[in-house]
Amino acid sequence: MPQQVQAVIAPGKNEPVRVETIVIPDPGPGEAVVKIQACGVCHTDLHYKQGGINDEFPFLLGHEAAGVVESVGEGVTDVAPGDFVILNWRAVCGQCRACLRGRPWYCFDTHNAKQKMTLLDGTELSPALGIGAFAEKTLVASGQCTKVDPEVAPEVAGLLGCGVMAGIGAAINTGQVGRGDSVAVIGCGGVGDAAIAGSRLAGAAKIIAVDIDDRKLETARAMGATHTVNSRTSDPVEAIRALTDGNGADVVIEAVGRPETYEQAFYARDLAGTVVLVGVPTPDMKLELPLLDVFGRGGSLKSSWYGDCLPSRDFPMLVDLHQQGRLDLAAFVTETIGLGDVEEAFAKMHDGNVLRSVVVF
Structure with a gap:
């Protein structure tokens, strides 16, 4: 009853x-x-x-x-x-x-x-x-x-x-971060930190955490970030490029869900690199980018919904990694x-x- x-x-x-x-x-x-x-x-x-x-x-x-x-x-x-x-x-x-x-x-x-x-x-x-x-x-x-x-x-x-799967999946499933890749994560809340942890699991060589809060950047480093950028005091696009030999990151994960941070992600990626949007925007937000830049830079602009996960596959795997001490x-x-x-x-x-x-x- x-x-x-x-x-x-x-x-x-x-x-x-x-x-x-x-x-x-x-x-x-x-x-x-x-x-x-x-x-x-x-x-x-x-x-x-x-x-x-x-x-x-x-x-x-x-x-x-x-x-x-x-x-x-x-x-x-x-x-x-x-x-x-x-x-x-x-x-x-x-x-x-x-x-x-x-x-x-x-x-x-x-x-x-x-x-x-x-x-x-x-x-x-x-x-x-x-x-x-x-x-x-x-x-x-x-x-x-x-x-x-x-x-x-x-x-x-x-x-x-939800959050941890969304972030890890944004890196591994959607962004397909691979061994030796450079990754930048913009926004270091729960989802962003999970994307950092996922990038580390995938074997990324360089993981750049971007946020406006030094406390969050400290946590991001504990999660696996190799470098941090406070975008309140530094231009994140220029900082990411400087940390990647002037090229930009192979994968940039936007975990905020705002037009201005998405634009930063777009220009902070390498040519033919990948942008992954996992931050959740509100219905009123609009994005404007020069179409020629979208065409000329190549690569992929992806949205990651729930980290493109398959729960029956991914949840038990991540629990196992946790129990092994790897996550x-x-x-x-x-x-x-x-x-x-x-x-x-x-x-x-x-x-x-x-x-x-x-x-x-």
Whole structure:
């Protein structure tokens, strides 16, 4: 029968979030109820709160989560009650033209739970990225559950559900960083630092971190950056070129999502180099570049959505790397907090005081 649990709701644009009781229906066909153990506070949740994604309030926030499957609906065979899972927001369909061409990470028909979670008065909730995991339990499509080794700590495993995967995937999957490459990462928040960690995993010879905050640059160096540039005091394009024999980086990853930083990334790459946009822009932003420069510089301009990941392939692999000591996921966790501390975590995020706050249940 339906369950009542505590969850964090964004009631309206820029209104403070609050903890409320919500109703979780029994899982229907293809669905699962997951008991959440930990959920990271991601900048995308703040975007939802600010109305930067859409206006389908109230939102059930949280999506960077790990937990245990409690129950499943009819026809579910990929997960079972008791499985430890990381939630993902790209449950591939297996039937669209991308999936049938062997490129499921580009799936054009990803899906979520069909039933709606609600407030006590029946008001339907819009779960962030189809998950809604700032909650004791949540309802998702079973394909949004990726089984991993239950020995990994939930507070680090959950980060693979969004930000860390987005950054690592931007470097390895989208940017295809290779051994000996030079890489520049503009914006050293959680996603940017994950791109730095991914570049190091891929064997990049030079990793240049760019930010306006010296504290973030210090963290970026700990994540694997070989050089840092404070773009508040130095021209980042010229600095990146100076560090790459005047050529520019082979791969430049833009992890801010603003036109001015994208333009910096465009001109900071080498001829025939690659620009990867993984920062999330707002709907009003516009980009203007001379078309002749786009043509004349060659190379690739790519967008990385969720790090072009395939959760069933990438999540277990990255958990294994963490357990081998080759990927320090714990370094991304600045603090663990309670369900009632999310609004304060947003403030800390805005001030640049945390890499990741993680709600632990």
